[in-house]
Amino acid sequence: MDTTYSERLVKLEFYPQWSALPELTGMVDPFDYQQRLAVYKRLIEVTNPRGICGQENELNVFWGYVFQYHWQWRSGRLRLANTPDGRIDPSSMWGYGNYTLSVIPLIAAMQAGLVPAMEILPPYSSSAVEYPCSSQDDSFQIPADLREAVQAWQAFFALMQRIEPGDDLEPLRFELWQAHHRSLTAAEAGIRTLGRQRASRSELDFLIGWIRMVDFLGAAAWRTDLVFMLEHGMGTLPERMLTEDDIPGHIADMDDQVNLNVRSILGLTRQSRLRYRFNLWLWQRAMRTRQARDAVLPMLDATFNPSPKNRNERRKLLRYMLAV
Numbered sequence: 654m655d656t657t658y659s660e661r662l663v664k665l666e667f668y669p670q671w672s673a674l675p676e677l678t679g680m681v682d683p684f685d686y687q688q689r690l691a692v693y694k695r696l697i698e699v700t701n702p703r704g705i706c707g708q709e710n711e712l713n714v715f716w717g718y719v720f721q722y723h724w725q726w727r728s729g730r731l732r733l734a735n736t737p738d739g740r741i742d743p744s745s746m747w748g749y750g751n752y753t754l755s756v757i758p759l760i761a762a763m764q765a766g767l768v769p770a771m772e773i774l775p776p777y778s779s780s781a782v783e784y785p786c787s788s789q790d791d792s793f794q795i796p797a798d799l800r801e802a803v804q805a806w807q808a809f810f811a812l813m814q815r816i817e818p819g820d821d822l823e824p825l826r827f828e829l830w831q832a833h834h835r836s837l838t839a840a841e842a843g844i845r846t847l848g849r850q851r852a853s854r855s856e857l858d859f860l861i862g863w864i865r866m867v868d869f870l871g872a873a874a875w876r877t878d879l880v881f882m883l884e885h886g887m888g889t890l891p892e893r894m895l896t897e898d899d900i901p902g903h904i905a906d907m908d909d910q911v912n913l914n915v916r917s918i919l920g921l922t923r924q925s926r927l928r929y930r931f932n933l934w935l936w937q938r939a940m941r942t943r944q945a946r947d948a949v950l951p952m953l954d955a956t957f958n959p960s961p962k963n964r965n966e967r968r969k970l971l972r973y974m975l976a977v
Contacts, residue, residue: 658711667723682774683756684741692755693719699767705816714829717877720886728892743776746847753836761806782843802839805832823874830871837864855895862918872940873949917957939973
């Protein structure tokens, strides 16, 4: 008998914490690991109107954020040397980037009427970056560089409310990646500031490359639902922070797939901006058709890890690029 997605969810590492999360009411402390996780749980609950994401919410696009957030926590990327237990450091570059992909969508969901108004607590310690803060009139003071990100998430929620059960969810994924892109683009200057202060150059380059990779994933409407994440979303990223001694592609305590991913992501940062933009343009041309987007996994491998083994995929990728 086939297991349900709910049964598979129970077996995941983060499920004990997930199942015990209290409901957010009145106030959110986004620098508490469990409360930020609860933000994602609330977003998943409110973004399945009329069952558009499946009976078990298995097609909800926010599941990928839960997996990524848990990986960031597990690998030590949300804390610094003196961060209190259970806390996300306001000076963590990964924590700041994730804030724009969790709390910023929550603010937009409040403004869309999907979530009741709640106070969002400020950072518990000083930081070189500015975070939104609640106002006495239940509105929010949003830093200027994050306002477009809030608007992008508002557009996502507006589209979500127009979708009917059985509709193709790819347009929603495109809108999600647009909001994701706006969030991380707005956060990049702050990420660089925090990274130069607190992280190795390799780790900062890895995060900047991760931001650039968003453009590639977004062009393909990359799936972030539970169905896809259970098959392709685990065990592919480094379980510790990178150091200056790590040689991309040859890191002894990481397996071959993680090494490949680290090398590819660092490569996006360390190539010239002109080359990056040209390669992205070629990829966007290739991803113009649904047929190409449905084959995104082998197409990504052909793009970032060319070898004799994926020669046929590289030919297909070239045909997609050249198609009129």
